[in-house]
Amino acid sequence: MATATAGRPTPERIFNTLNAYQQTAALKTAIELDVFTAIAAGANTAAALAAKTGAAEKGVRILCDYLTIQGFLAKEQGRYALTQESALFLDRKSPACLASMTGFLGGQEARSNFDLLTEAVRKGGSVSRGGDNTKPNDEFWVAFARSMAPLTVPSAEFIAGLLRADEGKPTKVLDIAAGHGMYGISIARKNPKAEIAALDWPNVLSVAQENARKFGVADRFSVRAGSAFEVDMGSGYDYVLLTNIFHHFDMPTCEKLMRRVHTALKPGGKAITLEFVPNEDRVTPPTAAAFSLIMLANTDAGDAYTFVEYEKIFRNAGFAKSTLHPVPEMPQQVIVSEKSA
């Protein structure tokens, strides 16, 4: 909706940014009413959608027009159609559907913390309770685990490929802050000789165990319940997965965790970090760089660290060299750090 003309700027973009919360609300509402699935099933006018969803025709018409303006639908002669993007990610019949994400992204907890953003900027960290993520906060992370699993598919597949899981060698994997467990499970599905240990809070691990059963790898899936900073991690791992965990902490805490990982790996084993890694300018690429603000609002001391910062943290923890691998089609990157043989 940018409208800066060749000459003088207009206030339209500021106006639209102050209204940007409406984009979140509209997409959440459309997913709640399952409008995308209904359109995919052929209900493509406001009247047909109203009949299908039980909503008012006027309400549906205005919502679908707004989704068209935002690029999530197309409209032609009063008929709505899915875009490539909404057909793939927002129709519940699509295997890649991400609709469950709305349980977490754009949810009440996240928005409440952003209501206090001014205070968080003043303080340099979250002003909400539980911001340090080092105490069990089961309910929150269970919701996260259930909501976010579909979003992990591309990066979980990428990591399994990077580790050549399909070569089928005996492999011991520790998945730290496993959540839904899908990173480890993806490796176990591709490699029948992989054994996965998942570490997380107890209630969260039950979601991971559900998924392990669902994907038929439960016999090679064990759990270690507790804090990543305290629980016995075991040892002799080929790989330790650290997906979306470091961004919650300050650098000394990240280093402390990575030392424990170094100890748990076998010689020649690798730590696999999945993270939002902004460039050194910290303002590109946009989604990775913007992730900093999410950590500012939601954590005591978290941040989106640059690769130079990660290299330093990991070197201090005993890893001489780290390499960076962009995940195709995703805003995140993988850092591979090898323990000396």
Place this chain on the structure above:
Amino acid sequence: MATATAGRPTPERIFNTLNAYQQTAALKTAIELDVFTAIAAGANTAAALAAKTGAAEKGVRILCDYLTIQGFLAKEQGRYALTQESALFLDRKSPACLASMTGFLGGQEARSNFDLLTEAVRKGGSVSRGGDNTKPNDEFWVAFARSMAPLTVPSAEFIAGLLRADEGKPTKVLDIAAGHGMYGISIARKNPKAEIAALDWPNVLSVAQENARKFGVADRFSVRAGSAFEVDMGSGYDYVLLTNIFHHFDMPTCEKLMRRVHTALKPGGKAITLEFVPNEDRVTPPTAAAFSLIMLANTDAGDAYTFVEYEKIFRNAGFAKSTLHPVPEMPQQVIVSEKSA
């Protein structure tokens, strides 16, 4: 932040839309901490801005990086600079500063109604109390009047120009739902022979009267307190201004109001409507078309009507012909409807 690649779409735009409320929060926070004014005054590093605003350096750095990603700042070697847009509209030293808008746009009341958007779509109108805007709701509209006055400057100037206020002919103007009063006041400032009557709820009119005094036109500024549907409007007006009022109501209610306006005008007088007027497709231009959703969430029966709909409403109310005039650099348009001489 769109990232659809040539091939398969990615989920990044959906992710960013579910996080779009963060854009609103970040801009509100930056305005609250007066970051733009501080940068304009030379505090252009995170450290200097922290010192100037009393916020944490880390908090300011992350906030300013985010504002850079969103295009409201530029960043070069760790130094932040205003863009043309933020210099004009967000530095409190700029005469065109719109910072006060945050008191209303993106405020708690508006966001609460969008928290109930799903229910509003189901119902076809707001589920909050006071959605019909026909009862006094002084506190809300006083906040609106104080917040939004700066945003009206371009359209108020445009209307004053359209009515050739600078020709200085004796002119009687009625400003319905006057709010801050700036539409009428702009005419009175340009035309020393213009007399303005402002109609609104009593407490709102006191904001308009403050502004009339501030701009030196109080001696030609009278008020009519009450509902636009009930209060005696007076008669013999050259112009009746209807700025941002019709979108709150259903079409029969708009027609009822316009009949009263027709009666209040002298023969040959003109009704001047300022509105968000989407094209017939209802999805372009974006800001005018998206305004529908704001009315769905906040009003019982309001909408953004097309020009064809307004022509019909106004014809039914006695105006044979209406013409449409885009306001330069603004998302709104002016409709001029003349009463037969």
